[in-house]
Amino acid sequence: MSAPFLKVEGLAKRFPGERGKSDLTVFENIHFGIEKGEFACIIGHSGCGKTTILNVLAGLDEASDGLVIMDGKEVRGPSLDRGVVFQGHALLPWLSALKNVEFGVRSRWPGWSAQQIHAHSTKYLEMVGLGHAMDKKPAELSGGMKQRVGIARAFAIEPKMLLLDEPFGALDALTRGTIQDELLAIVQATHQTVFMITHDVDEAILLADKIVLMSNGPYARIAEIVEVTLPRDRSRATMHHNPQFYRIRNHLVDFLVNRSHDFANGAAVDHDPLHPPLVRPGLESAGAEILPLPSAQQQPPHSNPTRIHKASA
Amino acid sequence: MSDKKPWLAPLLSVLFLALLIGLWQLATKQEQGAVVVDDEYAALIGAAAASGGKSAMPTPADVGAKLWEHLSDPFYDRGTNDKGIGIQLGHSIARVLMGFGLAALVAVPLGFVIGMSPLVYKALDPFIQILKPISPLAWMPLALYIIKDSGISAVFVIFICSLWPMLVNTAFGVASVRRDWINVARTLEVSRLRTAFHVILPAAAPTIMTGMRISIGIAWLVIVAAEMLVGGTGIGYFVWNEWNNLSIANIISAILFIGLIGMLLDNTLARLARAVTYKE
Ligand SMILES: Nc1ncnc2c1ncn2[C@@H]1O[C@H](COP(=O)(O)OP(=O)(O)OP(=O)(O)O)[C@@H](O)[C@H]1O
Ligand SMILES: [Mg+2]
Numbered sequence: 352m353s354a355p356f357l358k359v360e361g362l363a364k365r366f367p368g369e370r371g372k373s374d375l376t377v378f379e380n381i382h383f384g385i386e387k388g389e390f391a392c393i394i395g396h397s398g399c400g401k402t403t404i405l406n407v408l409a410g411l412d413e414a415s416d417g418l419v420i421m422d423g424k425e426v427r428g429p430s431l432d433r434g435v436v437f438q439g440h441a442l443l444p445w446l447s448a449l450k451n452v453e454f455g456v457r458s459r460w461p462g463w464s465a466q467q468i469h470a471h472s473t474k475y476l477e478m479v480g481l482g483h484a485m486d487k488k489p490a491e492l493s494g495g496m497k498q499r500v501g502i503a504r505a506f507a508i509e510p511k512m513l514l515l516d517e518p519f520g521a522l523d524a525l526t527r528g529t530i531q532d533e534l535l536a537i538v539q540a541t542h543q544t545v546f547m548i549t550h551d552v553d554e555a556i557l558l559a560d561k562i563v564l565m566s567n568g569p570y571a572r573i574a575e576i577v578e579v580t581l582p583r584d585r586s587r588a589t590m591h592h593n594p595q596f597y598r599i600r601n602h603l604v605d606f607l608v609n610r611s612h613d614f615a616n617g618a619a620v621d622h623d624p625l626h627p628p629l630v631r632p633g634l635e636s637a638g639a640e641i642l643p644l645p646s647a648q649q650q651p652p653h654s655n656p657t658r659i660h661k662a663s664a
Numbered sequence: 665m666s667d668k669k670p671w672l673a674p675l676l677s678v679l680f681l682a683l684l685i686g687l688w689q690l691a692t693k694q695e696q697g698a699v700v701v702d703d704e705y706a707a708l709i710g711a712a713a714a715s716g717g718k719s720a721m722p723t724p725a726d727v728g729a730k731l732w733e734h735l736s737d738p739f740y741d742r743g744t745n746d747k748g749i750g751i752q753l754g755h756s757i758a759r760v761l762m763g764f765g766l767a768a769l770v771a772v773p774l775g776f777v778i779g780m781s782p783l784v785y786k787a788l789d790p791f792i793q794i795l796k797p798i799s800p801l802a803w804m805p806l807a808l809y810i811i812k813d814s815g816i817s818a819v820f821v822i823f824i825c826s827l828w829p830m831l832v833n834t835a836f837g838v839a840s841v842r843r844d845w846i847n848v849a850r851t852l853e854v855s856r857l858r859t860a861f862h863v864i865l866p867a868a869a870p871t872i873m874t875g876m877r878i879s880i881g882i883a884w885l886v887i888v889a890a891e892m893l894v895g896g897t898g899i900g901y902f903v904w905n906e907w908n909n910l911s912i913a914n915i916i917s918a919i920l921f922i923g924l925i926g927m928l929l930d931n932t933l934a935r936l937a938r939a940v941t942y943k944e
Contacts, residue, residue, distance in 0.1 A: 411847050429850040441844035445866045445942040458852045490943035508852065
């Protein structure tokens with residue numbers, strides 16, 4: 352198999368311990384890949400290091416070990432090739448919504464005229480449904496609108512890859528649903544490659560092609576990679592009619608509740624961090640070898656996760 | 665409450681003013697004809713005043729007349745010791761603006777560097793800590809000795825006293841710009857210079873303006889004292905000169921004008937500060 356579009360190899364992050372104490376290893380031995388046009392979500396408990404990984408992918412933070420290769424080149428420092436939607440929207444409060452988007456567009460295409468920049472930025476703000484509020488300052492926008500401006504700003508520079516850190520975490524359920532639908536439509540139309548952090552299992556199933564499960568820190572790892580085996584044209588309104596949805600959902604919840612802490616305390620002995628297992632919950636294809644779950648204590652009755660092959664990272 | 669009766673506060677202000685002037689009138693009336701005056705005091709304020717013909721303390725009407733005199737002809741010039749109050753205030757304002765402007769030219773760029781670089785901050789911190797608490801007037805003799813020009817020395821003293829609030833506030837404002845905003849600029853590959861002017865400067869502008877407002881307030885406080893020392897021109901010199909002339913009415917007029925100009929300076933800076941303030 353050819354190397355994926357984005358490749359994370361042996362990533363580790365350690366913080367120097369306080370005097371007399373040993374270093375704090377947040378995570379190590381992180382291996383995974385994302386294909387071009389793929390939407391990957393990462394889920395894990397708070398503090399396991401998701402933001403740190405995203406910041407390393409963005410080039411904003413440096414790993415203690417390992418490397419990230421995107422499109423054949425090692426990631427060193429931030430780049431316009433990777434657009435970032437920040438958790439706290441991070442709009443510049445003294446600029447209008449339009450000027451916030453233009454700020455990035457001007458940097459991406461320095462040779463463009465003011466009209467070109469304006470037209471391009473307007474297009475992306477209209478795409479997220481903010482054509483009417485372009486001249487408003489962030490303080491005059493609702494939380495959902497602010498997050499939309501942040502998404503428009505990231506999309507407008509037409510990056511090779513989009514990185515989103517819990518973009519909808521601070522929004523109410525209704526607004527979140529609307530923006531999820533918008534994001535889904537945009538991503539399906541543009542075939543954007545996306546890496547996104549979320550705490551919301553349903554959100555991950557709706558948006559992602561695959562979901563990267565991270566175990567608890569310290570010494571967090573990629574526990575497994577779950578393939579979302581729902582049709583790509585899924586929607587929030589109909590998704591839950593598919594029985595497959597519940598199998599995936601149960602598998603994810605079970606991981607978060609029961610198994611995510613087994614990796615740090617050594618219960619998952621047969622886990623190979625270099626090739627985290629690729630799992631398709633509920634689908635037992637012929638010839639699949641069925642290995643015991645890492646925890647090996649109790650198999651949840653409702654889900655029947657089956658490993659069919661190892662992810663070739 | 666204040667919404668329902670917007671005239672209440674101004675009315676109270678006028679009442680307080682009337683009360684103040686009334687008390688003042690009473691106090692100065694009593695003094696009239698009171699001949700019992702301490703000898704030393706009599707020597708100090710001069711025979712004419714002490715003899716009781718007329719109190720040295722002017723009545724509100726005296727001061728009102730003086731004020732009117734000043735306002736009707738503020739810019740006359742009849743020699744060194746007899747200039748209109750407008751000219752004197754003009755000299756003081758010019759010195760304050762010059763010293764303040766020069767200080768801003770130094771403090772804002774230097775504060776920027778200190779705020780951006782923890783190394784420069786650590787290196788310069790001891791100097792700032794020691795220099796900041798020095799009374800600006802303590803520099804005066806040194807300035808006079810080195811510069812040998814009383815006018816420029818006064819400007820230098822203003823420069824020194826306006827420097828610290830602007831420097832410290834700029835450094836603080838720049839250092840505390842939200843990490844997120846700088847990261848936005850980084851991920852968009854915005855150049856360092858453009859980041860400084862388009863992200864850090866607007867983000868820190870309210871804090872910088874706060875420093876400027878403190879500075880101009882201090883500068884206006886210090887200029888009066890500085891001009892009393894160096895003499896020649898300026899409102900501080902005017903006050904001191906009128907003390908020597910024993911014209912209390914003139915001194916009170918000058919005090920009122922000093923307060924008025926100080927308020928104007930502060931209001932101007934407050935308005936500028938509002939222009940660069942943003943809501944998060
Ligand atoms: N400067 C630092 N020094 C020491 N430890 C740090 C530092 N910064 C982060 N950490 C630790 O690194 C770990 C990972 O942090 P990170 O922000 O990546 O977590 P996260 O998975 O994004 O959590 P959340 O879901 O709550 O956002 C945390 O346990 C945190 O305590
Ligand atoms: Mg996080």
